[in-house]
Amino acid sequence: MIIYFSGTGNSLKIAQQLAEQTNDTAIHINQAEQSEILMSSSIGFVFPVYNYDIPVLVKNFIKKTDFPKSIFTFGIITHGGDKGNALFNLSTLLKEKDVELTYTNDVLMPVSSRIMYGMVTDKIAERTANAKAKVTHIASELRNRINNQKGGRKKHLLALISHMVESNFLKKRFTPVIDSEICTNCGICIDACPALNITEQSSKAFIGANCVQCMTCIHWCPHVAIHFKSRQVKAKQQYHHPDVKLKELIINKNR
Ligand SMILES: Cc1cc2nc3c(=O)[nH]c(=O)nc-3n(C[C@H](O)[C@H](O)[C@H](O)COP(=O)(O)O)c2cc1C
Ligand code: SF4
Ligand code: SF4
Known part of the structure; x- marks a missing residue:
């Protein structure tokens, strides 16, 4: 296995x-x-x-x-x-x-x-x-x-750097946020988040408190609506393996 x-x-x-x-x-x-x-x-x-x-x-x-x-x-x-x-x-x-x-x-x-x-x-x-x-x-x-x-x-x-990145201060810094003006509530990030940390609230996707900073949501949002508080994400910065389809990565069946 x-x-x-x-x-x-x-x-x-x-x-x-x-x-x-x-x-x-x-x-x-x-x-x-x-x-x-x-x-x-x-x-x-x-x-x-x-x-x-x-x-x-x-x-x-x-x-x-x-x-x-x-x-x-x-x-x-x-x-x-x-x-x-x-x-x-x-x-x-x-x-x-x-x-x-x-x-x-x-x-x-x-x-x-x-x-x-x-x-x-x-x-x-x-x-x-x-x-x-x-x-x-x-x-x-x-x-x-x-x-x-x-x-x-x-x-x-x-090891010290890994420990620092796990600290609450940096965790907050690297937790993504969703721009509700851009979000179309397509549900992709909700289904793709491996930590089950994105839910629908008032017809928009919302990132909760249990983010593990994997950036899956940022990379897969089709409207580039997810970014960091201090850094806007551009479409050309999104990456996924060229031979992997989104449906292969979706393991949550929330919707
Ligand atoms: C939050 C985060 C931290 C990372 N840290 C490292 C790192 O310390 N060293 C490194 O070589 N790559 C690092 N990477 C790059 C990934 O390890 C690398 O791109 C990996 O192949 C991604 O695999 P995945 O597509 O299965 O998620 C990091 C990626 C992310 C998202
Ligand atoms: S993937 Fe993007 S557009 Fe779709 S629900 Fe999530 S934030 Fe909104
Ligand atoms: S970064 Fe990863 S764990 Fe955090 S909300 Fe996005 S998909 Fe979920």
Whole structure:
């Protein structure tokens, strides 16, 4: 079983390609059933690096889930160039659940946080093509049950930055807001928010207090109505994996 989390489709695409090449099944983290996890002969995680760390939804999922012991367990992270402590933290979290991570790897992808930092990447075609080749290599290692786990060391400065980003001050800064003048109440962000944090209020979409700063809503709003308090978002800054359709990412059936 390959359990994935994805905001803009990069990790979804990698999880789908790995599942196809290893005869496995890719399941969104919100849909992974405890009973099926316990029956699995191998468990893989595929998710993006957020702020040098694991996305909070993935952390919470691992903390609350029971895993089978002594099975093949792997973690594949997608990132924009700095893996930070994501794999170290994944290994540590799983150890707390008595699970040894057997295999890890990473895939360089287009950067989904460019809105936050105002960056624009021109490497979408190059990175997605290279990623395809890397996935073929990873899939072959997974089929052969390669054990490459060397542990790795914690980068303390990056851990401090991750911690600061999770602070309430920065959380508020990076929580998106919806411009109700532009919002047409199409419902896309409500359905796509993996934290179930967007609801309909007075016939408009409204962002609640449990945002995990994944930026999924910002990237997928067809009217570019979602932005940060301090930074307007432009249509050309929106990104999603070129081969991923919105319906593949929608896992909430709210409407
Ligand atoms: C909130 C946020 C924080 C991010 N932080 C990092 C980071 O610390 N290092 C990095 O290399 N990429 C970072 N990225 C980029 C993503 O890890 C990368 O684009 C990833 O492939 C996105 O995967 P997804 O499309 O499955 O969500 C960040 C993206 C977001 C949205
Ligand atoms: S996706 Fe955009 S237009 Fe649609 S409901 Fe959300 S904010 Fe409104
Ligand atoms: S409100 Fe937007 S940024 Fe926050 S968790 Fe939902 S989709 Fe992600």
